[in-house]
Amino acid sequence: MKIVVYNLGCKVNKYECDSILKSLRQKGHEVSEDLVFADVYILNTCAVTNEAERKSRQCVSRCLRLNPDAKVIVCGCASQNNASQFSGKENVCFVKGVADKQAIVDEIDKKGIEVQELPTIYEDDFSPEVVRTRAYVKIQDGCNNFCSYCLIPYLRGRSRSRAEESIIKECEELSQKCKELTITGIDMSSYGKDIGSSLAELISKLKDIDCRIRLGSLEVNVIDENLLKALKGLKKFCPQFHLSLQSGDDSVLKKMNRHYTTQEYYEKVKLIREYFEDCAITTDLICGFPLESEESFLNTLEFLKKTGFYQVHTFGYSLRGGTVAARYPQLPPEVIKDRCQRASLVAEKCKEEYLKNYVGKTLELLTEDEENGYMSGYTRQYIKVYLKHAKSDTLYNVRIDKIEKGIAYASIIDDKDNN
Numbered sequence: 001m002k003i004v005v006y007n008l009g010c011k012v013n014k015y016e017c018d019s020i021l022k023s024l025r026q027k028g029h030e031v032s033e034d035l036v037f038a039d040v041y042i043l044n045t046c047a048v049t050n051e052a053e054r055k056s057r058q059c060v061s062r063c064l065r066l067n068p069d070a071k072v073i074v075c076g077c078a079s080q081n082n083a084s085q086f087s088g089k090e091n092v093c094f095v096k097g098v099a100d101k102q103a104i105v106d107e108i109d110k111k112g113i114e115v116q117e118l119p120t121i122y123e124d125d126f127s128p129e130v131v132r133t134r135a136y137v138k139i140q141d142g143c144n145n146f147c148s149y150c151l152i153p154y155l156r157g158r159s160r161s162r163a164e165e166s167i168i169k170e171c172e173e174l175s176q177k178c179k180e181l182t183i184t185g186i187d188m189s190s191y192g193k194d195i196g197s198s199l200a201e202l203i204s205k206l207k208d209i210d211c212r213i214r215l216g217s218l219e220v221n222v223i224d225e226n227l228l229k230a231l232k233g234l235k236k237f238c239p240q241f242h243l244s245l246q247s248g249d250d251s252v253l254k255k256m257n258r259h260y261t262t263q264e265y266y267e268k269v270k271l272i273r274e275y276f277e278d279c280a281i282t283t284d285l286i287c288g289f290p291l292e293s294e295e296s297f298l299n300t301l302e303f304l305k306k307t308g309f310y311q312v313h314t315f316g317y318s319l320r321g322g323t324v325a326a327r328y329p330q331l332p333p334e335v336i337k338d339r340c341q342r343a344s345l346v347a348e349k350c351k352e353e354y355l356k357n358y359v360g361k362t363l364e365l366l367t368e369d370e371e372n373g374y375m376s377g378y379t380r381q382y383i384k385v386y387l388k389h390a391k392s393d394t395l396y397n398v399r400i401d402k403i404e405k406g407i408a409y410a411s412i413i414d415d416k417d418n419n
């Protein structure tokens, strides 16, 4: 049977898709992660915004255009949030929510509609089979933070940590097969709190892993000297810190139920830079949150400039029914759109300022794919680089020659894999 496992969401979804793919392969099924003709489509959906949820629904129709007789199985956040938006659809035979993805593999040939209770302890996925340059390692699921705009804690349940031994074993195995690992989770910063450990402790146990290690999104409160020292102790740490900001205004942060002030955030960024001079700070920003005044928004723009981010992913606020923020007075869509555009312009300027410091410098590059006649890849800071006359999946030392439209163009100094 040909089965497509398609990801519509984040890196955690991606990890889960990879583990389902591996298990299906082991059972002898022909699998694909692209939307191609298949007998069964497994869609791991996303509910981070209304738009993501709409795309998840639309994806069912896309599958049926490829094969009108196919069975469709839906899992992930959008189906956990509202199973009925999928269960009524033609050919959808199984709706699963976020828990127990193994059941999808077991029940692939059965019919039925089901959404299970949320899990309360960490459920080990099957380790994905890695064939890519970079692999993801999921260390945690769920979230206890209840940011006022976010549905995830309702959909994924409370934070639960994967056992350290299981993570270490997977990192050791993956480091033999790929050149970079990204450690990820829904709220990685809370790693260990339920099992008497911490993110810093876990990282310190990865010190012998001999490949590049990158971290997924962090909450600013997890940044302290212990964590930074543990990261310094890694053999090949990628100093890109994705520190979720969401707003650069204290009154908005409070309404968002984020547990830090802009001053605290800024101090943590300074601390990171003391440990990692050549690091990149990246972030997410929500524009047009309910009750965000023009003055609050201008504070945010100033904060972006002052902090010197490399990348700012800007999102227009998206009302999620059932959250606290859904009950606040909402801003008109045109105000949200306008603020998004203005924030994106400031973000572009920040990126230019950051990147221009690297012209003439030597950086380590890991190449991935061909793109626009170049080999493209990322430095440890996650700077995207284009290179000529290079192989894929290879580590090079490169000199940055110029920056154009947010992309660095570089020349090879040496091939680290063959030295």
Ligand code: SF4
Pocket (backbone or CB within 6 Å): 143, 144, 145, 146, 147, 150, 151, 152, 153, 186, 187
């Ligand atoms: S930290 Fe906040 S935004 Fe992130 S998943 Fe938890 S509740 Fe949602």
